[in-house]
Amino acid sequence: MLRYSTVSHGIIFKNCMKYLSIDPNTLQIARDMQKNALCFYSKFQVGAAIQTEENQIVGGCNIESASYGLTICAERVAIFSALAQGYKKITHIALVTDTGSFPCGACRQILYEFCKNAHITIFSNIDIKK
Ligand SMILES: [Zn+2]
Numbered sequence: 001m002l003r004y005s006t007v008s009h010g011i012i013f014k015n016c017m018k019y020l021s022i023d024p025n026t027l028q029i030a031r032d033m034q035k036n037a038l039c040f041y042s043k044f045q046v047g048a049a050i051q052t053e054e055n056q057i058v059g060g061c062n063i064e065s066a067s068y069g070l071t072i073c074a075e076r077v078a079i080f081s082a083l084a085q086g087y088k089k090i091t092h093i094a095l096v097t098d099t100g101s102f103p104c105g106a107c108r109q110i111l112y113e114f115c116k117n118a119h120i121t122i123f124s125n126i127d128i129k130k
């Protein structure tokens with residue numbers, strides 16, 4: 001079962017980090033990966049980082065194609081990269097956008113198939129106001 005946590009930038013580092021089971025380095029790598037996004041069309045930068053059972057961290061960012069259909073999301077880049085490197089069990093996933101968006105349907109399918117029991121932390125770069 002996939003478990004989600006949502007956090008915003010201001011909250012996570014000030015108050016909530018101790019309550020999350022994700023390694024802060026995983027979140028930081030996801031934030032760093034967001035800057036590498038190749039999103040010429042949508043201008044919507046997404047960064048992701050997965051943490052493996054071996055505590056390895058593998059990052060990814062969204063990469064858009066002019067064909068749109070060949071565009072790949074940050075989560076899938078990170079997951080496929082980890083799988084290609086031989087890691088089999090993914091324990092945590094950090095996903096960073098400016099808005100705290102959740103994974104799309106295609107990514108949810110891949111998360112379901114390859115990241116069973118993983119904890120997903122959705123991270124917003126913009127503080128969520130009450
Ligand atoms: Zn997606």
